[in-house]
Amino acid sequence: MSRRSWKHYQPNSLRDALEGCKDFARDRQNKSVERIAAEMGLADHWVLYKWLQNGRMPTSLLIAYEKTCGINLVSRWLSASSGKLLIDMPTGRQGQARDIQALQNQLHQVTGLLMDFYESKTSAERTLEGIHNAMQSLAWHRGNVQQHRQPQLEL
Structure with missing residues (x-):
């Protein structure tokens, strides 16, 4: 199985974005769902499993979820589904x-x-x-x- 190119991965749905964040955390940071839930401050990791299954995570927790997982796939999907582009903030550094x-x-x-x-x-x-x-x-x-x-x- 080939490794996914996370830099250029564009999710197709909100559920796909949530799953992608979880997969990234597992692949790159070796984080389980239980560890992600603990780092987000959730008392019960089963709640996170439920949100991943039905794609209905509270909006107030999306940024914490993305920061914990280490990738912003949900933000990418939200912007793309609105017809917008999401780019990293340019720093003005010298191009190489x-x-x-x-x-x-x-x-x-x-x-x-x-x-x-x-x-x-x-x-x-x-x-x-x-x-x-x-x-x-x-x-x-x-x-x-x-x-x-x-x-x-x-x-």
Whole structure:
């Protein structure tokens, strides 16, 4: 089984986003549902299991859940379902060659996905996911160029 690329993963539903956060915490931080619930301050981990099953977590706990799991898949899904892009806050740091190469690679892959989609070789969901991720990367670079004159301090 190949490892999931979490940086470019775009969930399809709220339940998928909640499950994805849990899977990320398990894969990258070796956290169980019980440990996630304890770090969120929940008295009973079965409540978290119920929320994961039906996709109905209280909004006031979503940020705590994402911080505990270490990934913001729920926020990504919420923004994408509203037709918005969610990008990391650009810091205005000097771009490096590997940043531009990664962007070029991503745009090249999206072009391939578009060609495959129009030839009915790939699904619309996969193509939209690729387009969304490429747009996020371009938007980050746009913001980084705008911030370049007043860079933030990296802590």
